[in-house]
Amino acid sequence: MDAKKRSRWRDEDEDTELMEKKRQEKEKKKKLKQEKKAVAAAAIESKTGNKIATASQSPKISNDARPSDLRDSGLKISDEGILQFNAPLIKSCRSVENYERLNHIEEGTYGVVFKGRDLVTGEVYALKKLKADKNQQGFPITSLREIHTLQQITHPNVVGIKELVVGGSLDQIYIVMEYVDHDLRELMQSIREPFLQSEVKTIMRQLLSATQYMHSHWIIHRDLKTSNLLISSGAILKIADFGLARTYSDPVKPMTPLVVTLWYRAPELLLGAKEYSTEIDMWSIGCIFGELLTNKPLFDGKSEINQIKKIFDYLGYPDSKSWSGYNKLPHAKNINPPKDRPIPASLRSHFPFLTSAGVDLLSKLLQLDPTKRITASEALKHPYFTEDPKPKPPEEFSPFPTALESREHVESSPGAPAVAHGQGGNDAATGLLTDDEDEVEATRILLASPAADKTGLFREGAQGGAGFQLRFG
Amino acid sequence: MDKPATDPLAPIINALATAEQILISNTRGASASLVSRLHYTGGSVAQVAGAILGLEAPVIATGLVLFHRFHLLAGFLEHSIKDTVAGCLFIAVKLCETPKTAQSIAAAVEAACEDPLATGSKPISRRNAKYYNNEKLNTIYTTELQILTTLAFDTHVVVPYSLCLEYLSALKISDVSDREILANRAWGYLNDSMKVKISILHQPNAIAVTALWLAAREADIEILEGERWWMIFDVDTEDMGHIVLLLRECKAIAIGERERVENGLRCSLTVKDVTDRILEEANA
Numbered sequence: 017m018d019a020k021k022r023s024r025w026r027d028e029d030e031d032t033e034l035m036e037k038k039r040q041e042k043e044k045k046k047k048l049k050q051e052k053k054a055v056a057a058a059a060i061e062s063k064t065g066n067k068i069a070t071a072s073q074s075p076k077i078s079n080d081a082r083p084s085d086l087r088d089s090g091l092k093i094s095d096e097g098i099l100q101f102n103a104p105l106i107k108s109c110r111s112v113e114n115y116e117r118l119n120h121i122e123e124g125t126y127g128v129v130f131k132g133r134d135l136v137t138g139e140v141y142a143l144k145k146l147k148a149d150k151n152q153q154g155f156p157i158t159s160l161r162e163i164h165t166l167q168q169i170t171h172p173n174v175v176g177i178k179e180l181v182v183g184g185s186l187d188q189i190y191i192v193m194e195y196v197d198h199d200l201r202e203l204m205q206s207i208r209e210p211f212l213q214s215e216v217k218t219i220m221r222q223l224l225s226a227t228q229y230m231h232s233h234w235i236i237h238r239d240l241k242t243s244n245l246l247i248s249s250g251a252i253l254k255i256a257d258f259g260l261a262r263t264y265s266d267p268v269k270p271m272t273p274l275v276v277t278l279w280y281r282a283p284e285l286l287l288g289a290k291e292y293s294t295e296i297d298m299w300s301i302g303c304i305f306g307e308l309l310t311n312k313p314l315f316d317g318k319s320e321i322n323q324i325k326k327i328f329d330y331l332g333y334p335d336s337k338s339w340s341g342y343n344k345l346p347h348a349k350n351i352n353p354p355k356d357r358p359i360p361a362s363l364r365s366h367f368p369f370l371t372s373a374g375v376d377l378l379s380k381l382l383q384l385d386p387t388k389r390i391t392a393s394e395a396l397k398h399p400y401f402t403e404d405p406k407p408k409p410p411e412e413f414s415p416f417p418t419a420l421e422s423r424e425h426v427e428s429s430p431g432a433p434a435v436a437h438g439q440g441g442n443d444a445a446t447g448l449l450t451d452d453e454d455e456v457e458a459t460r461i462l463l464a465s466p467a468a469d470k471t472g473l474f475r476e477g478a479q480g481g482a483g484f485q486l487r488f489g
Numbered sequence: 490m491d492k493p494a495t496d497p498l499a500p501i502i503n504a505l506a507t508a509e510q511i512l513i514s515n516t517r518g519a520s521a522s523l524v525s526r527l528h529y530t531g532g533s534v535a536q537v538a539g540a541i542l543g544l545e546a547p548v549i550a551t552g553l554v555l556f557h558r559f560h561l562l563a564g565f566l567e568h569s570i571k572d573t574v575a576g577c578l579f580i581a582v583k584l585c586e587t588p589k590t591a592q593s594i595a596a597a598v599e600a601a602c603e604d605p606l607a608t609g610s611k612p613i614s615r616r617n618a619k620y621y622n623n624e625k626l627n628t629i630y631t632t633e634l635q636i637l638t639t640l641a642f643d644t645h646v647v648v649p650y651s652l653c654l655e656y657l658s659a660l661k662i663s664d665v666s667d668r669e670i671l672a673n674r675a676w677g678y679l680n681d682s683m684k685v686k687i688s689i690l691h692q693p694n695a696i697a698v699t700a701l702w703l704a705a706r707e708a709d710i711e712i713l714e715g716e717r718w719w720m721i722f723d724v725d726t727e728d729m730g731h732i733v734l735l736l737r738e739c740k741a742i743a744i745g746e747r748e749r750v751e752n753g754l755r756c757s758l759t760v761k762d763v764t765d766r767i768l769e770e771a772n773a
Binding site: 153160 | 502503504507510558561562578583584590591629630631633634635638639640641642643644645679689692
């Protein structure tokens with residue numbers, strides 16, 4: 017991006033050239049220095065009887081032809097066998113004291129977040145304190161996944177991770193992340209009026225672009241929702257909170273269906289599917305799309321069962337014809353479509369101001385059958401984004417209210433399932449149970465839903481999969 | 490935010506030691522040769538413990554890369570090998586999504602320490618995992634955090650196993666039994682390479698290629714006769730030479746350490762063992 021910006025200015029181009037020359041000179045000097053060091057190291061090692069390779073000891077094959085790719089990327093090798101790759105360094109965490117604590121942002125379920133300023137650069141970051149509970153199988157696997165995922169991803173629409181720092185004791189660990197002013201949920205509540213179509217398109221495109229990137233890097237987010245989408249004052253969207261993210265494989269391996277915050281949870285997860293993939297993120301994006309258009313959550317269920325009911329009432333009840341494999345889902349046989357159910361209204365009628373291309377995209381995101389759901393890369397090519405009104409450039413968004421003003425309006429929204437977050441429940445008790453071992457727990461929670469016996473969605477006395485019996489009064 | 494663009498090669502690149510780091514790691518009380526031996530001892534214990542736990546080679550190797558990185562930065566006189574091996578395996582099973590409890594890992598490492606070099610002299614008795622209560626497990630939890638913070642939570646580890654098999658299939662060796670021999674022997678070399686510091690000095694592609702080259706030489710199988718085929722995989726001949734040497738050194742260490750144990754000396758597994766070993770070397 018930098019290079020593109022610079023090329024607009026001719027004289028800066030020349031500057032770059034000059035800088036490049038200087039850099040090369042520096043590199044040469046550095047290389048020389050490193051070689052000297054390597055020689056010294058070799059000398060020391062040979063004194064202590066530790067063998068080290070030299071050119072003459074290598075297999076007797078001449079060295080003229082050079083491999084290209086790695087070398088071009090800046091790979092350096094000293095002559096003495098201690099190798100200087102373009103590899104990252106092995107290094108330790110810095111201290112949290114490198115940051116000046118500014119103010120407290122929030123204390124969520126999963127840790128404390130505060131604003132901090134880098135004492136050297138003056139840049140402001142968000143510091144999130146990690147909870148390290150020694151009684152739950154050490155450092156939480158979910159945090160390891162989150163850190164690893166964030167370290168692997170570099171995308172303008174994914175929140176950046178700078179480093180991890182430590183406090184005075186070992187259990188004080190902070191993730192240093194890019195500071196972003198708003199989250200989408202809080203922002204939507206403070207603006208009170210839905211976004212313009214052109215603005216929705218910009219937000220959706222950024223969301224889809226980041227999602228496409230994640231999915232192509234074998235990562236499923238598993239908790240996309242408006243409160244996990246940060247948005248800067250310059251209208252740049254950043255996906256955050258990778259606490260539930262996981263790498264997936266093809267073919268898929270079983271994982272826990274207890275992921276994604278209820279309102280954004282795909283129907284296959286609600287029905288207990290354990291073999292699922294990137295489609296669950298696409299469902300969440302469909303829900304977010306609907307929310308952006310109306311400024312109201314699309315399906316605000318109060319329990320798992322209530323959530324399924326809301327979805328099916330809205331989109332129609334599936335069967336094995338409309339959704340192949342539906343009957344094989346663990347909880348599908350317990351779904352009892354109400355006899356006098358009204359024929360669901362068309363999507364169009366819910367969104368009178370949306371163009372037909374917009375309705376088409378929404379309907380493709382909200383496909384009950386995950387195999388029919390649109391993928392992120394397909395969605396990005398959807399005509400909705402090229403027809404008028406065109407997506408509004410981020411810099412043309414009208415200024416957002418300041419974070420403090422808007423935070424006062426924030427209402428509570430449900431969180432992601434605690435079990436998957438490694439807090440309470442079976443998965444957490446050991447922290448290490450495989451994702452596929454928590455079915456019993458999932459069932460227990462599903463059944464404990466307060467609205468269960470009122471919806472009448474499940475057949476009376478129906479037999480469940482995991483040896484439990486449903487009893488409704 | 491000032492973050493470098495992701496290197497397209499990142500998925501196959503590991504963080505490596507600098508010359509300076511190697512230099513420092515060899516001057517923390519133990520001699521360079523002893524440091525190499527201690528790395529080997531940890532490598533061996535981890536593989537024995539991993540086998541007891543039924544872990545696959547790449548999972549154990551992931552733990553071992555962390556182990557070698559950790560001891561590059563932290564001394565053997567401050568952290569006992571026994572604890573850091575357990576800590577590294579504990580992190581590796583989480584990274585590889587192959588869950589094991591801290592209890593079972595502590596028990597396996599404890600058992601592995603009875604025959605750390607896998608000499609087969611003593612039958613290894615399995616420990617009851619329930620024996621490890623929270624207080625005893627505190628060590629493994631503390632060590633885990635020490636390892637993670639010492640390594641700045643950089644848990645990106647690439648191990649050479651799948652690369653090696655991919656390279657083998659890319660080389661299109663026609664004879665099926667040759668292919669099998671190469672795969673088996675190369676796998677063995679990879680296991681050996683993971684016991685010593687090779688993984689913090691060389692990239693996984695170079696390790697994978699060298700294992701194949703050694704396997705072919707040993708079995709007298711020609712891979713693309715007269716061609717420097719490893720160049721296709723971006724491996725420098727010089728790198729291969731160094732890895733071959735390090736593997737030879739590994740073999741020498743293995744023989745030396747085994748002799749020590751056979752002569753009734755203790756394997757150096759704890760901080761006290763290492764202190765005794767330094768004194769022993771000083772007196773010799």
